[in-house]
Amino acid sequence: MNSKSRREFFELVFGSALAASLAENVLAQTSAGATGIPTRVLGRTKERVSILCLGGWHIGSVKEKGEAVRIMHAAIEEGITFFDNAWDYHDGRSEEWMGDALAMEGKRKKVFLMTKNCERDYSGSMKCLENSLRRLKTDHLDLWQFHEMVYDSDPDWVIEKGGLKAALEAQKAGKVRYIGFTGHKDPRIHLKMLSKEHPWDTAQMPINVMDAHYRSFQKDVVPVCLKKDVGIIGMKSLAGGSPRGRIPTATGVTAQECIRYALSLPIASLVVGINCVEDLKQDVEIARGFKPMPDGERTALLERVREEAGDGRHELFKSTQTFDGPHHRRQHGFAV
Numbered sequence: 115m116n117s118k119s120r121r122e123f124f125e126l127v128f129g130s131a132l133a134a135s136l137a138e139n140v141l142a143q144t145s146a147g148a149t150g151i152p153t154r155v156l157g158r159t160k161e162r163v164s165i166l167c168l169g170g171w172h173i174g175s176v177k178e179k180g181e182a183v184r185i186m187h188a189a190i191e192e193g194i195t196f197f198d199n200a201w202d203y204h205d206g207r208s209e210e211w212m213g214d215a216l217a218m219e220g221k222r223k224k225v226f227l228m229t230k231n232c233e234r235d236y237s238g239s240m241k242c243l244e245n246s247l248r249r250l251k252t253d254h255l256d257l258w259q260f261h262e263m264v265y266d267s268d269p270d271w272v273i274e275k276g277g278l279k280a281a282l283e284a285q286k287a288g289k290v291r292y293i294g295f296t297g298h299k300d301p302r303i304h305l306k307m308l309s310k311e312h313p314w315d316t317a318q319m320p321i322n323v324m325d326a327h328y329r330s331f332q333k334d335v336v337p338v339c340l341k342k343d344v345g346i347i348g349m350k351s352l353a354g355g356s357p358r359g360r361i362p363t364a365t366g367v368t369a370q371e372c373i374r375y376a377l378s379l380p381i382a383s384l385v386v387g388i389n390c391v392e393d394l395k396q397d398v399e400i401a402r403g404f405k406p407m408p409d410g411e412r413t414a415l416l417e418r419v420r421e422e423a424g425d426g427r428h429e430l431f432k433s434t435q436t437f438d439g440p441h442h443r444r445q446h447g448f449a450v
Contacts, residue, residue, distance in 0.1 A: 156347075174211060176389050202232050231243065239276070261439070298320050317347070319335055319349065321348030322352065328423055347382060370400050378412060
């Protein structure tokens with residue numbers, strides 16, 4: 115797919131020539147990593163990160179800690195040097211296991227480490243940070259993101275209750291380098307976060323072939339992030355909700371197509387769920403051989419899932435509360 119054709123596709127998807135040009139710039143900054151896995155620039159941070167990010171939830175779901183550590187070490191050796199986590203992944207186990215893995219043989223220095231703040235208020239945020247630093251066995255986070263901006267009041271609470279104040283103080287103290295947010299429910303909430311005066315460094319969101327047809331983050335949020343130079347982190351490339359996703363088998367869409375599609379959009383990195391060495395090898399192979407998906411192939415892929423994707427029944431993290439974290443449900447008075 116040549117540059118002109120790709121720009122035309124982006125203009126069609128994002129609705130403006132400016133957004134299309136910015137999207138093209140993101141992909142143009144892709145560089146080959148030392149191990150063959152490409153890297154991209156993470157928005158305004160100007161940091162280079164691997165185009166695959168190791169997801170923390172799946173790490174905590176591995177049956178044995180030793181196997182989880184082996185997966186993390188193998189990921190680093192293969193060139194995945196961006197690691198994701200959050201306190202509420204398996205009640206802190208994901209952070210603890212990741213901390214143990216990164217404490218070995220200087221591995222922490224090789225990784226751009228991100229975890230998430232599950233609180234909205236000042237004191238809760240400070241406590242969350244200190245606990246994460248302890249579990250991860252590090253004195254600083256490269257990226258700290260407000261977790262699960264999924265309820266309408268979340269963007270206001272982060273400001274009004276002091277969560278952002280805590281993050282900024284932590285940044286000034288050198289405990290946090292960059293600040294962002296995540297969410298999976300509704301593009302409106304991301305747009306509300308992006309409308310705040312604070313210049314967010316990153317935003318994490320669902321990026322997959324189904325998303326294009328229902329509450330679309332790639333259509334509504336990505337262009338705004340590009341204009342504001344916010345680093346875009348994709349997730350749920352297989353539509354989430356199970357070890358290897360929820361894309362209906364009837365569509366014939368493969369995991370490889372899903373990952374290639376997501377990486378063909380102007381994201382800096384894609385969080386991938388890996389809980390065995392076989393999945394790691396498969397995803398690494400896709401990343402090393404990555405070439406942007408041609409316009410015709412991408413259009414055909416979107417058309418193949420249109421009927422299944424239109425009502426959100428395969429993106430339950432958007433259309434139901436099934437995948438809203440219990441901690442965040444309690445914050446908003448919902449039953450767990």
